[in-house]
Amino acid sequence: MTSTAPAAAPTARAAATPALPVALNGVGRAFPGAAGQPERLVLRDVELKIAPGEIVALLGPSGCGKSTLLRQISGLDRPTSGTLTIDGTRVAPADQRTAVAFQEPRLLPWRSVARNIELGLPRGTDRAAGRARVAELLELVQLSHAAQLKPRQISGGMAQRVSLARALARNPGVLLLDEPFGALDALTRLTMQDLLVDIHRVEPTTIVLVTHDVDEALALADRVVLLGTRFDRPGATISRILEVPGARPRDRASTVLARLRAQLLDALGVPSHHDR
């Protein structure tokens, strides 16, 4: 049931935006401290180039600034130092070349599933084209049967798929996923990861995925970017970048991945119990 690949869809895509490259140059973000406190540095000196169509996983312990970094790329938040560019131009506030799927589905409870996906369509999409695109996306996330349901009538996994479809409706040059499967149960999470692999095959956009799940990062990403803080300096930065070999979908039990998993867990300070 996992990869019933709806792979025959790309012909139907009319105004697909090409995947875009992203560049982060010395990005830092500090938050003003509470009254009388010094400001708090969350991110510093982040240097990263992301190729068009690449899937990059941002991995790190809780609260290390992964989501903050993602918000810089989406333009929902601005860095206090450094610059970000998408396709060579500066990221605008709430940059419309990006689309975000948040950790929570954030669906409008009074709108049907289909109408929620509509919200993601680029401004000025004509009605018929929009409806066709929504139908296509519903099929892609396997929710055609649920189009008219309200968010409260569907499960958490379904809601996350709606959120994903809404983000894809934008035809984003860069798709930003903020722990989109974090709140789902383990089995649903695996299904969703496979779905994302299918989606990327059909709509090969650039994806930046925030996760704290090492296995998820290894299953999905071309590169895993590890964020961490040095004990002697405030502010998280990239501590390591790992290339993940192998075409997707990958064998979850592969020995190569097992070795990478051990490395990543070690880097995150968790004993991997891996037998070397």
Add this chain to the structure above:
Amino acid sequence: MSFDERGGAPVSRPSSTTEGREPASRDLPSSGRPSEGRRASLFSWASSYGFSTAGTAVGAQHARRFSANALLLGAVIPVGLLIVWLIASEATSIPDYLLPSPGQVIGAGVELANQGLLATYILISVQRVLTGFAIGAVVGLALGAIVGLSDVGSKMLSPILGAIRAVPSLAWVPLLTIYLGIYEVPKITLIAIGAAFPVFTTVAGALRHVDPQLVEAGRAFGLGRLPLLTTVQLPAVVPAVVSGLRLALAQAWLFLVAAELIASSMGLGFLLVDSQNNGRTDRLFLAILLLGILGKATDALVGVGERALLKRWG
């Protein structure tokens, strides 16, 4: 007399839209979300109260549909009271001028109707209530939107509006009479003042508590200030607006009687004053009964509209 919404504890309620879903608290300090501190505003109690009224209405919908005996149960006490009233007025020696019998009250109604006064009184009162309610609701919505959406607006308006709300309704009467005369304008003004505040408080509170995550999602999908208002913020506060309107209507009936103390010659409030002056206890009873019945009837009408709206937006 100020409406007693304050019974509701000032619970800082998380937004109702993401109920049951895990809040994204993991990266909270770094995510730059609007601070939770805003919730502890003047209006947190108002919105929790507003939502709870809407909530009971929705819950009661099922009870009402499934039990025909709810109607019967609701009728037990009124019928019991009627019987006690009958016995007390007919079978005891309490004089009529203190306790008229139900028959005498009906007789008083028939007498007024024959003079053509009953319909006039009812219509003029209903008209005053509805006009005042409509004006007050619009003013309340506008003020609520300003205070709920703008920090500057809130800081400028909240203190003064809080003070105006605290003024008892009867305190306005002499001033309104001097400024606006004795005809319809001061009466409707007073009712509008009374109706504006419940709408204002519930709307302002609800707008401040629209799920910031939904607002951010709207922003992320390219909604500017005005589309964001119509696509996310206004639909999100529909339940609160509706319960605010319901409170406002009840409030309008309360203020009606105060308003009709202003040199009036018609209306149910006038009937009360006039009957007191003439010792017509039967008419006093009639006026009180009519006020109760009309208030309940208009509230039920709004309740029907409320259920339809909540089905769509709730």
